[in-house]
Amino acid sequence: xxxxxxxxxxxxxxxxxxxxxxxxxxxxxxxxxxxxxxxxxxxxxxxxxxxxxxxxxxxxxxxxxxxxxxxxxxxxxxxxxxxxxxxxxxxxxxxxxxxxxxxxxxxxxxxxxxxxxxxxxxxxxxxxxxxxxxxxxxxxxxxxxxxxxxxxxxxxxxxxxxxxxxxxxxxxxxxxxxxxxxxxxxxxxxxxxxxxxxxxxxxxxxxxxxxxxxxxxxxxxxxxxxxxxxxxxxxxxxxxxxxxxxxxxxxxxxxxxxxxxxxxxxxxxxxxxxxxxxxxxxxxxxxxxxxxxxxxxxxxxxxxxxxxxxxxxxxxxxxxxxxxxxxxxxxxxxxxxxxxxxxxxxx
Numbered sequence: 089x090x091x092x093x094x095x096x097x098x099x100x101x102x103x104x105x106x107x108x109x110x111x112x113x114x115x116x117x118x119x120x121x122x123x124x125x126x127x128x129x130x131x132x133x134x135x136x137x138x139x140x141x142x143x144x145x146x147x148x149x150x151x152x153x154x155x156x157x158x159x160x161x162x163x164x165x166x167x168x169x170x171x172x173x174x175x176x177x178x179x180x181x182x183x184x185x186x187x188x189x190x191x192x193x194x195x196x197x198x199x200x201x202x203x204x205x206x207x208x209x210x211x212x213x214x215x216x217x218x219x220x221x222x223x224x225x226x227x228x229x230x231x232x233x234x235x236x237x238x239x240x241x242x243x244x245x246x247x248x249x250x251x252x253x254x255x256x257x258x259x260x261x262x263x264x265x266x267x268x269x270x271x272x273x274x275x276x277x278x279x280x281x282x283x284x285x286x287x288x289x290x291x292x293x294x295x296x297x298x299x300x301x302x303x304x305x306x307x308x309x310x311x312x313x314x315x316x317x318x319x320x321x322x323x324x325x326x327x328x329x330x331x332x333x334x335x336x337x338x339x340x341x342x343x344x345x346x347x348x349x350x351x352x353x354x355x356x357x358x359x360x361x362x363x364x365x366x367x368x369x370x371x372x373x374x375x376x377x378x379x380x381x382x383x384x385x386x387x388x389x390x391x392x393x394x395x396x397x398x399x400x401x402x403x404x405x406x407x408x409x410x411x412x413x414x415x416x417x418x419x420x421x422x423x424x425x426x427x428x429x430x431x432x433x434x435x
Contacts, residue, residue, distance in 0.1 A: 091394035092417035097261075097289040097344070097370060097410035106292065106332045113328035118144070118320050125324030129331050130298060136334075137259075137283050138274030139300035143309050144327055148260050149173075150318055151284035151299040153181040156221065158308045159254040159281070162187030164220035167208050167248070169198040171230040173258055174223055185316075189217050198228035199240050202247035209251045222248035225258040226265050226276060230400060233348075233371030235265045238276055245279030257283040260297075264290055264369040267341040281305065290341050290370060291333035292411050295326045337411060344370040344409040347418050351407060354422040360429025362403070370409045373400065381428055393424040 093099040116122030126144050134142040145151050152174050156166060166182055168174055170192035174182060182188040193204050200222075210216035224244060228234040245255045257280040259273075266273050277283040282301035287293035299309055313319050320326075345368075352367040352374075360380035365373040376386060383399035390397060397407040407421060 089394060090391065090396045092413055092420050093396045094407040094409065094413060094417070094421060095396045095398045097408045100288075100290075100292040100410050100412045102292065102294050102329055105336070106329050109332040110325050110328045113324045115322040115324040118323040119314075123322060123324045123327070125331070126327040129327040132331070132334065133285055133298040134300050136273050137277050137285065137300045139277070139283065139302070141303045141306040142298045142300035143306050143313060144320075144323055144330075145284075145297050145299055145313060145318055146295060146320070148258070148284060148286040148288070148297040149178050149181065150313075150316070151286075151297050152178060152223075152256075152258055153185050154309050154312045154316070154318075155256045155282045155284070155299060155301075156182050156188055156223070157186040157312055158305060159256060160186055160188045160220045161218075163189070163217055165189045165191045165210065165217040166221045166223055167191045167193065167200075167205060167219060167253070168223040169200060169225065169228070170194050171198060171228075172223065172225045173229060173260065176230065188220075191217075191219065197231040197234045198225060199234065199236055200224065200244050202243045205244060205247040206251065209253070219251070219253060221254045221256055223256045223258060224280075225260070227261045227268075227369050227371075229261070229371065230373075232365035232367060232373045233261065233264065233369035234366075235268050235368050236276075238269070238271050241276055242279050249279070255280045255282075259283050260286040261289055261369065262286075263338050264341050264345070267339065268345060268369050287330040287333050290344055290410055291330075291337045293326070293329040293333045296330045298330070340411065341370070344411070347409045347413070347415065348372050348407075351409070351418050351422060355425050355429070358426060358429040359431060361425075372407045372409075374405055375401075376403045376405070376429060386428060389428050390421075390424055393420070393427075395421055395424050397421075 362377040
């Protein structure tokens, strides 16, 4: 039985107060624009992100895929980091859903340099796919929750827009970046034509994400939401919990960041840990050394201890802090890792 789940911040469960927020939420038909709770969430997120309009969607993946399909045409190319979510975790969605190619870049820590972006833009002509969209991820999940500095976001957007590309921000953990840096979400997203916010990760809601952009962009996003089966009816049931999350679960993300930092510091010197990525937010990524348990073996051993983390490679592992794991859970994780990767493991 798993008692401490660090697999992802998607493992949160809505608490009683969040569930209670649904009871008094006014509801209506979302497809007719008559769900007042959903409309309130969309308006609030649009303002938070500095955009004209927004649309409530079931998932962050749908946000990314709809944005790509709105900005691009079949045969176009999206420029993004090689280890970004749209490449590694969306089932080939850009190709399958929008007929779009991905042009991945290998810039350090997933923060794309303007020179790399300009070099990746295909020359004009009929032979190469047309470079149409730049996609960035804030924070960078697979690089350890790295926060893009606002200057880097501006520079990347400027390089893309200077070449006529649209810009999109995957904001799955955008509020982690806001809390970590102190930079408002709208400022981070200022150079991006579309951006979305996820409620099912550190913010703790069970369902929902909101995609924002211009009114014209959102109108086209709604067309695809309808076409792809994402339109709902009394969606205020879910939107109410997202509103609760905005009211109650943003500032506490700092607690997750601090806890992740403590975990990383506690395991960094274990002999079975070959390296650990710098921790900026709530994600701890580490690699086990040769001669020590690999990822499958360590996952199995931790599961027997009642602890779950996730694997990103043969020896690369990730632990994510969130509102359902506190200091005691972190102590249990560190103690278990010390048993399996510490000096006594080889005694």
